[in-house]
Amino acid sequence: MRLAAVVEVRLVTRISAVAAVIPMDTGRSGRNHSFTREQHMSNRGTSVRGSAARKRAALTAGVSIAALLLTGCVQSQREENTGAEGDSAVDSTFVFAASSDPKSLDPAFASDGESFRVSRQIFEGLVGVEPGTADPAPLLAESWETAEDGLSTVFQLKEGVTFHDGTPFDAEAVCFNFDRWYNWTGIQQAETTSYYYGSLFRGFADSPEDAVYESCEANGDNEVTINLAKPFAGFIAALSLPAFAMQSPTALEEYSADEIGGTAEAPSLSEYALGHPVGTGPFKFDSWNVGQQLEISIYDDYWGDKGQIAKTIFRIIDDPQARRQALEAGTIDGYDLVAPADTQSLKDAGYNITPRDPFTILYLGMNQAIPELADPKVREAIAHAIDKEALVAQTLPEGTKVATQFIPEVVDGYNEDVTTYEYDPERAKELLAEAGYPDGFEVTFNYPTNVSRPYMPTPEQVFTNLQAQLSDVGITVTPAPAAWSPDYLNQVQGTPDHGLHLLGWTGDYNDTDNFIGVFFGQEKLEFGFDNPELFSALDEARGISDREQQTELYKDINEQIAEFNPAIPLAHPAPSLAFAPRVTSYPASPVNDEVFTEIELSE
């Protein structure tokens, strides 16, 4: 069935419809993201171009050897195209541009966004996410009940669910997965392989004294009890992570999922992770042509709603500019992390831009190993010197919110009344004078180049903006740009040799510790301070099993951090996705829990 649907190459008629190099124009779509049919009809209309330009361009095309060469071929493609596609209402193949290959098809051994994007289609966890929020919702477990001591939870499992290989999903399969994680050894425990299990469940069978997990009991086929050794308030929410998705025990064993090398300098992927992932999700894995594309197709016996898409192709396009161009050329249906500078022009050209609710934090770190920055007055002065509103408006994508603390609003423990530092350059100057720097001082400002993170699409712009604001109050910064990886990360996280710096985080699920615990839970070279009071407060909060009690404690901790002011929370940038006009709805989720069965296509 080759060439069943060749639509990529544009039709020959396009050659005559050329306008030389004229940017796509006008036709503003509203800021509303639930697009209507009328909207893209009118948007599409804008691509009609002048006939004078058309002639001129046709002439150029005629002269161009390449164009001549191609005319024949393009025609033939069109013929085949009409033949194969017929008049079916919707093209059920969805092409999405991924920024890289998944690191692994085994989500338990992955922690990167592109792996999870794919595994969210193939796998499901006991717990899912309430659409559009960061809150846990039933998925493979229909309900659960946690004992009062927080140590054991009984899950009622959905009945009649099978893995793609026919293995039934039952209590035994659940225990198989939990025990598999717990029994990892050696290189399987490295942060680069099992990051999430290690950081959330804290210990393995060979270190039971650290482990949060204790045992799993199958009570019949559809009920399972998970016993924890220590309270873990974020337990249910954590299970919504793809890293804890349920995988087929049969396939895990057959394709030796736990054999990940270890003799070599680098662990090699298991046969399972290379090409045999088996879950209960709506899509099953088809093929992976590394560096090029990965294909999944609908699982016919899926228990839930199958949606419109029969086949999804993830194309690997690592250059952000190239992703945008692929969308414009019509070879992909959508891509993630649209550059802020592109959103308006894409919208104007009729593409659909879908922002996610921010689940990120961008901060300005202040390394206290630098004597000036160790002075609380100086840090306060810097906080007053920064106009966050201006920074957000000038350098960050639409939908970005100004930050007052290190967690987004939807995360438990968000403190409405936290101490804030208003933009007040005069106050900043006074504070600097009080600290003994009436004429300001000089400090290094480290920032990464040529990188785009969900919380920081354009670090260079953020730097330039902050540099100007700081110089207004007399702080002269020495720019220290560095390539993101490994230079920048190493310098900021691995050495004390840096001053002010930009960094941030994209949250994984609704867990406060996943933000502030990561930043301020222990002594770090990044911030260069030792605050035992803060460290122990975070440690205590982590160990509380009662969510409400924990939330109150986190509110206090957020206030404590705001007063201590080790870094300045700048913004919660909102990452956006861009789609072709035919994609009328996309289930954008702050925690990226986006399953493609929810996508709606119009043609």
Added chain:
Amino acid sequence: MLRVIGKRIALLIPTLIGLSILLFLWVRSPPGGPATALLGEKATPEAIARVNELYGFDRPLLTQYLTYVGRLLQGDFGVSINTGRPVLEEFATRFPATLELTVVALVFAIGVGVPLGYFAARYYGRFLDHSSVVLSLVGITVPVFFLAFILKYIFAIQWGILPPDGRQNPRIDATHVTEFYVLDGMLTGEYDAAWDAFLHLILPGLALGTIPLAIIVRITRASVLEVQNADYVRTARAKGLMERTIRGSFILRNAMLPVVTTIGLQLGLLISGAVLTETVFAFNGIGRFLRDAIFGLDYPVLQGFIIFIAILYALINLIVDLSYSVIDPRVRVQ
């Protein structure tokens, strides 16, 4: 002839050993190492230390080197730290892509460059000559990524007549035997797939071939100019030889020597140009793979790649040298 080839290959061995030591140390000299790159924002000091220990990055360099060489001698290039796949396998799937691209770029550069340079010299001082000089100057100065971007913008986005990126239309379900997509399509009789793969090569091929093209034009022009004023050409004309024979056997053949040398050197340039071209066109070759390896400090890939390139270079030089003897009988005699 065989002895020459044998000697050249024997010389390659000490070169490779020296190179392997140098690059082993060089690749490991930047601070931080792959652990930081692998962990990203999650790189806490403990995590880095643990990863270093588990992966063996903290062992003495000598131990690491001996392990590496030991495995290398068994033909094991190790496993890529970034992708978790054997380095050799990674090259095997990507190198054909780059080779395909390089061939298209070279065919373009030679096919257009040599005739253009030749005619520029033949019509010295006329319009064709002047425009070829200006064009080649532009060709040399325009950065590859910029050219790639413009080509893509015009042909793929504005006109929509050529695919913007990738090696093949993702919706084509083509069979791949050799990983040379055009060849695969012809072998399996999937001509539409072959044609589609060829279309995907045109824009990156043009972008990649432009600088070599410009250089070849200039060298050919200069070389032909020099030869066509040589005494023996005058003598040939005086003897009343046919103009075609003079141009073919006397001028072109003699002028080709420096051109062939240049083409050999250009091959190296093509590999480095491939890094940029492949990125812009999301083309899955070794150029793009190498870029990722550099940013991720993927030791095994970098080491394997440089050894691979060294062998490739040596082979290309050998071929270039051998081709001299085909073109120039004097070299054969020596």
